[in-house]
Amino acid sequence: MARRATYFFDVHRSTAPTIKVSGGYEYLSPESTSLPLSDLKGLVKAYDFIGYDVGLLSKEEAAFFEESNCVPDSSRKTAEKEPFTLITLETGEKIGFLRFPSLDEIDQIPTDATLNSLSDQIKKHKQSVNLLIGITDWGWKVEREFLARNPEHIPDILLGSGNGSGVTGRILADGRCIWYRTYNKGKTVIEVKLLAWPDRTKPFAWSEPEKIISQSIGLSDKYYDNPEVANFFK
Numbered sequence: 001m002a003r004r005a006t007y008f009f010d011v012h013r014s015t016a017p018t019i020k021v022s023g024g025y026e027y028l029s030p031e032s033t034s035l036p037l038s039d040l041k042g043l044v045k046a047y048d049f050i051g052y053d054v055g056l057l058s059k060e061e062a063a064f065f066e067e068s069n070c071v072p073d074s075s076r077k078t079a080e081k082e083p084f085t086l087i088t089l090e091t092g093e094k095i096g097f098l099r100f101p102s103l104d105e106i107d108q109i110p111t112d113a114t115l116n117s118l119s120d121q122i123k124k125h126k127q128s129v130n131l132l133i134g135i136t137d138w139g140w141k142v143e144r145e146f147l148a149r150n151p152e153h154i155p156d157i158l159l160g161s162g163n164g165s166g167v168t169g170r171i172l173a174d175g176r177c178i179w180y181r182t183y184n185k186g187k188t189v190i191e192v193k194l195l196a197w198p199d200r201t202k203p204f205a206w207s208e209p210e211k212i213i214s215q216s217i218g219l220s221d222k223y224y225d226n227p228e229v230a231n232f233f234k
């Protein structure tokens with residue numbers, strides 16, 4: 001976390017609007033059930049200090065926070081509590097974030113009812129935003145299966161998390177969706193530069209680097225620890 005802060009505050013430079021997004025299982029891994037309370041509170045302080053704009057809280061993490069009598073960072077919500085978050089840029093463009101509901105079990109295939117509900121939400125929100133981003137904790141296997149079905153209604157971007165390997169910008173579903181997954185060791189930041197907004201008036205397909213640029217940044221030893229964030233864990 002201390003190196004993430006260094007990257008965001010001291011390395012990343014852009015005059016374009018920047019949105020920081022965090023996926024599920026940032027506090028616990030899918031296989032983990034606990035975390036020392038001091039570490040939990042340190043992570044909460046770190047995420048709030050960095051200032052994430054949107055975050056996903058898995059159902060396991062939500063239960064753990066409740067058991068620990070602790071509150072997660074301010075941007076992090078479950079799909080049940082806040083399924084949709086809207087951010088409007090100063091230039092007027094609207095970006096919607098749709099949180100997919102957590103599954104009951106790891107690698108479980110979503111029910112038809114879940115998929116139908118998601119389809120309805122995607123269709124509704126896509127009509128009112130310039131860019132719709134789905135955030136899920138389903139894991140690589142289930143996310144890949146969802147995209148392979150090439151559903152009629154799909155987010156423009158899918159940000160995955162949970163079990164499985166990282167993905168840095170894989171274009172799927174006839175080019176309509178580009179897929180990203182955080183690396184589960186937490187030592188990378190994925191930077192996405194949007195160069196073109198999806199055109200809602202005609203069929204749209206992503207292409208890189210013409211419309212979007214993706215980069216995975218490994219937070220190696222060349223990034224020093226931000227001292228303020230490091231102090232949260234002492």
